[in-house]
Amino acid sequence: MIKLSRRKFIRLLGATGTVSALGTLGVTLGGCSGKPGAGPRVVVVGGGFGGATCAKYLRRFNPSIQVTLVERNASFVTCPFSNTVLGGLQDMDSIQHSYDALRMQHGVKVLQDQVTAIDPAGNRVTLQGGGELEYDRLVVSPGIDFRWDSIEGLDESTSDTIPHAWKAGPQTITLRSQLETMADGGVVIIAPPDNPFRCPPGPYERASLIVNYLKTYKPRSKLLILDAKDKFSKQGLFMQAWEQLYPGMIEWVKGSDGGKIYRVDAANRTLHPEIGDPVTADVINFIPPQQAGAIVHAAGLVNADGWCPVDQRTFASTLQPNIHVIGDASIAGKMPKSGFAANSQAKVCAAAIVSELGGTAMPDPSYVNTCYSLVAPDYGISVAAVYRLQDGKIVKVEGSGGVSPMDVPAEYRRDEARYARGWYQSITQDAFG
Ligand SMILES: Cc1cc2nc3c(=O)[nH]c(=O)nc-3n(C[C@H](O)[C@H](O)[C@H](O)COP(=O)(O)OP(=O)(O)OC[C@H]3O[C@@H](n4cnc5c(N)ncnc54)[C@H](O)[C@@H]3O)c2cc1C
Structure with missing residues (x-):
């Protein structure tokens, strides 16, 4: 077994974006093939970190699946690094991402529209622009509302x-x-x-x-x-x-x-x-x-606290059939509500759906998160962890990650600021590229 120091571990995460579920699941499921777009229909609601990643990886794991992503905005503006815009270090363009690659390179049908209702019994969603979409599986990643x-x-x-x-x-x-x-x-x-x-x-x-x-x-x-x-x-x-x-x-x-x-x-x-x-x-x-984004409330997907309980192995709702909830809206054990967590959950969820629709066994998932923070342009700190499933709940793997040490030289903080920027490049490429 190779031992990694915490510093090497976070540098690896910063450079590669994710070592989570995909490392295991991609190998197992990457071989799925089929006629493009002739298979089961999966609708994904919300094109943020969770939804965009899930739509892309559903297609990568099994290109026969017809994936429709419904997102109300024409492009996505990330909250990660939006604090640098507030601090005058970057402009809005630098945190804005289009859905062109999902459409053109990954075969995802992207609809700019708003889902106004989910009908769990009828397996369909209603669009604000008119009409409905039927699904075999629905993935909901609407983020938060206030x-x-x-x-x-x-x-x-x-x-x-x-x-x-x-x-x-x-x-x-x-x-x-x-x-x-x-x-x-x-x-x-x-x-x-x-x-x-x-x-x-x-x-x-x-x-x-x-x-x-x-x-x-x-x-x-x-x-x-x-x-x-x-x-x-x-x-x-x-x-x-x-x-x-x-x-x-x-x-x-x-x-x-x-x-x-x-x-x-x-x-x-x-x-x-x-x-x-x-x-x-x-x-x-x-x-x-x-609380969880507005759309899940009327659909009966939330508990009394306003968040969505899920089977933490597959992200299938425990309240409604054929619906998965990922990202901030879901209750994901010990994982924080972050873009990296949503991205990691999205891959596990895509693998679970592909396994279920294909009648194959779902491999054991692992999940990952790192949250970098910039305290100044050249001063970064982080908290990182790998997670696994234990008794149906997502828990931290003992000894994985941790927080940046106190009292280190300026060079250490400078390196972490650099990893933070590397992390941003790789996660946005992974979700939207
Ligand atoms: C200031 C700030 C800094 C952050 N920094 C970091 C960071 O450094 N690292 C990190 O990992 N995380 C960070 N986060 C957290 C991260 O932004 C969220 O955890 C992440 O965006 C959650 O992904 P999601 O898919 O659940 O939701 P989102 O990414 O918010 O995506 C939800 C999408 O769903 C769409 N939507 C919602 N309802 C509907 C509907 N009915 N129909 C159609 N579309 C709909 C929305 O328009 C939105 O595009 C930060 C957050 C903030 C506020």
Whole structure:
């Protein structure tokens, strides 16, 4: 058995994008063949990290399957690296991906439309543009939606004034332009939600890259994190970096010390915490509590908490037949809600569907995730893990991955920043290329 140091392990993940299920399953299933597009029909709802990957790998594992991907937008804007846009390091074009390769190279039929209803009994979905699609299997990867009713004063319209920017696109542009127009000496608030939510380290990477921008262009400004939680992902690493790179510019207030917000007054850019006085800021990035994307709710695919229970071996819904749910919307054991996790789950799900439709045994899956965060352009940190199935639940493989070490030389952080960029190139190529 070859032993890998953590550093080598994350470098490998950064360079190759994924070593997950595909390593095993691709070999087993790659030999499937058949007449292109004459076999069973699989409809995939949502062309993000989960849906795009699943559509592509269904076709790679068995080219006879007819795969239709329904996505409401013409192209996909990634949340990963959207924080670099907020920090003025990259532009929107650099995080935008088309579906041309899925259409032209992989034989996926891509429909730009919105699924408005799922009929599990009739095995069909309804499209906003008119008409229906019938399926033999349905894969749903709609990402997240927000629980607007969970905070007083918050609704969809308030995100024009206090953007969430937790779905990349117009919201990213709104928040960036607010930061650009803010005067030097201004106060920015980021208010992250309680768990579970998409991308656990995301708010803290965002704080870092916004302050990296402020430090250069508006150095008298401050950023306040009013957190609903008492601890957060990679906390020790982030806080050490903030002290080194941005002394005195970022203040984090934990939930039980007054970070938890119960009311939002968007018009006056004021947040009301459960403990202490209301806080007003020049720019507020309020990230609302979350649940599975809207489409799964009416279809009876969610539990009481608003997320989708699945068989964690195949991602088949435990509530409705012939439907699989992957990505952020699913309950995937110990895996975080991340793009890499969605990509890894998508391959396992594609393999499970191909096995099931072909009447073959599904190999044992493995799953992988790495979340890189940039604290500055040349300062990266990460958390990585490999997962396996144990008693029907996805669990971490003991000793796999881990978080970046504390107190390492600048060169180590520079390398991790480089792996982060390599990871982005390879995962977007894997999903959309
Ligand atoms: C700021 C930020 C930074 C992040 N950074 C990272 C990172 O560095 N690494 C990482 O791994 N993850 C990161 N993530 C998390 C990552 O973006 C998500 O976990 C990932 O996108 C989930 O994939 P998904 O397929 O479940 O959903 P998505 O990628 O959101 O895709 C869902 C798609 O479904 C479409 N859709 C929804 N409903 C319908 C419908 N009814 N009809 C048609 N289309 C529909 C949507 O338009 C969307 O395109 C970050 C997230 C944020 C917010």
